[in-house]
Amino acid sequence: MPTEQIISANKPLSxxxxxxxxxxRWGEVSNRILTVGDPQRARVVAEFLDKILFEHSSHRGFLTITGMYKGLPVSVVAIGMGLSMMDFFVRESRMVIKGPMSIVRFGSCGSICQASIGDIIVAKRAFGIGRNFDYFDDQDKQGKEPYIFWKPVDADEKLTAAVENNLKKAVGTGHVFEGAVGSADSFYGSQGRLGDDFYDANDCLLDRVHREYDDAAALEMESHMLFHLASVSSGKFGQDPKSIRAACALVVFADRTGNRFIDPEMSKRMIEIAARAVLDALVQDMPSQDGLHPAAGSV
Ligand code: R1P
Ligand code: URA
Incomplete structure (x- = not known):
């Protein structure tokens, strides 16, 4: 339960x-954000901050850790899973941050390309995959698809280049792949996982993904929402046409072609190796204090 009284139903701030x-609230979260799904991953990443200034775990499972990295404020935010959580996080962060924002999602994914477990896939763009609920209800399925694809939205070029270059230096060029990321509304049906507990009509889904996007590299659950919200963020700060720039790097946890899953030790090691590269990209991308809230010292 929230502990503070909310004062508006439209823009629910306490x-x-x-x-x-x-x-x-303002002053507790930085303009530079590294976002992850898993709170434990957030804590591993936060170990690399030089100083922690603020930490809060919300009643809805969002964990925010703000600290200093190479002289600049950076926040690490764990949001849980799925497009709604990404929507809550981006919109509510925007409400309490002044000035432009750079957000890098540092997530996990299933690889549908050459990348194997422990490799990293950098998103050049992200498209959406959603269950077409009506397909499962309607008797007449003629001409209907069980899954809806939403068009790709590009990652921010500059931020992505910084993330990718740093990752290549950290883990080696041969372990970093790039391509389109499919953000699905489920880990299961809409990522083409097969089973007989439910009727999912998804045996041809991965073939369709590759047919429609020849650069399709990974499946996960949030990047399309992140890139979409960045693309529609209003440019009310300075010259930038958008107020949010976003990028995404994903550690391969599941190799969907080779049917292998990462072990806990390897995932922790890869996150530790890659974390600094992603943090570095955030401070390289926004190197000055311009437009920043005074997180340092105020929280
Ligand atoms: C599913 O296991 C979760 O892992 C991926 C998916 O997008 C989904 O959130 O990302 P994170 O590891 O960042 O949570
Ligand atoms: N996260 C996903 O969403 N899918 C995978 O296969 C692995 C991690």
């Missing part, structure tokens, strides 16, 4: 200016 779900 009496102290905290957002309803993420529960941060």
């Amino acid at each position: 009496v102290n200016g905290r957002t309803y779900h993420v529960e941060t």
Whole structure:
């Protein structure tokens, strides 16, 4: 349960200016954000910050850790899973941050390309895959698809280049892949995982993904929403046409072609190796204090 009274139903901020779900307020979260799904991953990444200034775990499972990295404020935010959580996180962070924002998602994925477990896939763009619920309801399936694809949205070029170059230096060029990422509304049906507990009509889904996107490299659950919200963020700060720039790097946890899953030790090692590369990209991308809230010292 939230502990502070919310004062508006339309823009639900608390009496102290905290957002309803993420529960941060101005001064507690930086313009540079590394976002992950898993709170434990957030803690591993936060180990690389030089100093921790703020930490809060919200009643809805968002964990925000803000600290200093190479002299600049950076936040690490764990959001859980799925496109709604990404939507809560991006919108509520935007409410309490002044100035432009750079967000890098550092997630996990299933590889549908040459990348194997422990490799990293950098998103050049992300498209959406959603279950077409009506298909499963309608008797007449003629001409209907069980899954809806939403068109790709590009990652921010500059931020992505910084992430990719740093990752190549950290883990070696041969372990970094790039391509289109499919963000699905389920880990199961809409990522083409097969089973007989439910009727998912998804045996041809991965073939369709490759047919429609020849650069399709990974499947996961949030990047399309992140890139979409960045693309529609209003450019109210300075010259930038958008107020949010976004990129995404994903560690391969599941190799969908080779049917292998990463072990806990390897995933921790890869996250540790890659974390610094992603943090570096954030401070390289926004190297000055311009437009930043005074997180340092104020929280
Ligand atoms: C599924 O296991 C989760 O892992 C991926 C998916 O997008 C989904 O959120 O990302 P994270 O590891 O960042 O959570
Ligand atoms: N996350 C996903 O969403 N899918 C995978 O296969 C692995 C991690």
